[in-house]
Amino acid sequence: MDVTFYGATATVTGSKTLVEVGGKRLLVDCGLFQGFKTLRERNWAPLPFDPATLDAVLLTHAHIDHSGALPLLMRQGFQGRIWTTAASAELCSILLQDTAHLQEEEARYRNRHGATKHAPAEPLYTVQDAKHSLAHMRAVGHDGLLQLGDGVEVQFTPAGHILGASSVRIAHEGRSVLFSGDLGREDDQVMLPPATGQVADWVVIESTYGDRQHIELDPTEQLGDIVRRTAARGGVVIIPAFAVGRTQGLLYALYRLKQARAIPDLPIVLDSPMGIAATGLYHRHNDLHRLTDEECEGIQHMTRFVRDVEESKALMRQRYPMVIIAGSGMVTGGRVLHHLANYGPHTRNSVVLSGFQAGGTRGASLAEGAKSVKLFGEYVSIRAEVCQIEGLSAHADQAGLLAWLKALGQAPQQVFVNHGEPQAADTLRLRITEQLGWKARVPDYRETFRLA
Incomplete structure (x- = not known):
């Protein structure tokens, strides 16, 4: 089982992780990069892997930093299915088309007012591109279980955070890797708390708030x-x-x-x-x-x-x-x-x-x-x-992330910390090693790990 990180490394955006297992090539999330220009420019470059070779995409949730590059994936040759929960699929139908529409609107505005260095300004992708990706989206059943063939099994479990958000566990021949996705809070005023107790040999956990606690103020x-x-x-x-x-x-x-x-x-x-x-x-x-x-x-x-x-x-x-x-x-x-x-x-x-x-x-x-x-x-x-106002965040804080890890059904062989700014990710890595005694690593962009 090989895992390669193509996004959400040293940043909270652009989530893309390739898992090669049982002869399958599976992409967990396909999000847009946001923030610094050097990150945003990655959205315009060809993807750093061949989309045509992918068997499926496993989408943890609908936020654009996890789903927003799906139209680009389709344009560059992906022909498989995009698996997610029913609620996430409905949200993606809204988010992807609206994101494309906004990009088209902004390009028109810039061309009309001459506020562009390019002639003409072009959207990153179009509404038609978004619709093409949505046509390949499929919802998993209520039990969240998905059989992809050749003994590869995927399980979606609730992660809180937003409607339909899930953690995703990929298993094959007694080996498994669990992706937390974006984890919600135990005390979120709208969403239910994330499910706990999953069993996995390796875990990839987000670290958006890995270096801080939510404030006590209401x-x-x-x-x-x-x-x-x-x-x-x-x-x-x-x-x-x-x-x-x-x-x-x-x-x-x-x-x-x-x-x-x-x-x-x-x-x-x-x-x-x-x-x-x-x-x-x-x-x-x-x-x-x-x-x-x-x-x-x-x-x-x-x-x-x-x-x-x-x-x-x-x-x-x-x-x-x-x-x-x-x-x-x-x-x-x-x-x-x-x-x-x-x-x-x-x-x-x-x-x-x-x-x-x-x-x-x-x-x-x-x-x-x-x-x-x-x-x-x-x-x-x-x-x-x-x-x-920090207290409205739908992300688990450092204590919440550690609590979710502690509640796993077994200690994993290693934890990979992604989806966080450098300080947040490394602080969480250190807390995992000190408080739980587990091996933890912050992966680099395009770094590959062989899980054996």
Whole structure:
């Protein structure tokens, strides 16, 4: 069994891991790189393996840093099936097409305004490319078990985090490797906790929060404080948020605040077609999360859903207090860029960063106190109050990751730590060796390991 890491090494993005076992070539996740330009440029380069030789893709969940390169995989020759859970497949139908649409929109905008170094600017992939990849997607059964032939067996188990997120275990002739995927939290206010107790000889674990603990402060109270003081000065609260997971957690927090009359009765706007569609899926898949039907209906009733571009543009002419949630979560693209350009220069407004910000993203720059950010080829002054709420993260923290490892059915031969910034990954590696006494390693980009 050979495992090669083609992404999520020294970064939290671009997840791609090739597993060669039993004559099969299986790719676990196929995500886009985000953040620093040197990482983003990998998205435009040919994939570092031959997609035509792959037998299948095993997708842990639908977030773009895990699924967003699937259209590129298809374009470069992949012809097999993409296996995932039913909820993840539904989310991918939303996320991939919307991501492609946003890329097409941004290319058109740059060409129209001359804000490009290329002539003409082109999208990374098109909506048609996204649809092609979705046609190859298949859902595993409710038991999560998949037989790929030649004795290769795959098991999907719930990982919390977002709808449909799974850990993936690949087994063949008594040997097995377990990929944690992105693990959720025991105390997540929306999602159920990840399943525990899997047995594997080798484990690949994420480390997004591998060097920190979630703060004890109530994130809902923090959000309420920000909304109250921004509304008091007549400002608008802009919240960049991932369409899946973070958006629903924020809406639930705002719903609770409104129910408790802890914030003014101001408009709550979701300016994200992708986020709107994903929120509807949370209502349909209520067996996969903690929210009741009454709470889901209350969130729907509370929220103003903005779908078309003209309505989104009209929001930027409003001057009364409101909360606008828009993608993307790390301020790398989407409608939030226009809201940031419009509201960011004014001190009465607030920008709320509601989760992890990868190095090299605009979100990371804002978190570090940047006074200006580059938007559409020009630098825009940021005078709005910038706040960061860490407690809304859907990722397990260091204690949660170690607890998940401790609950495994046996001690693995080795743990591989990926999907984390260098400090986070190496800190978790050290904790695994010190606290659990297990061998642990942080793999390098394109490094191969023979598991025997």
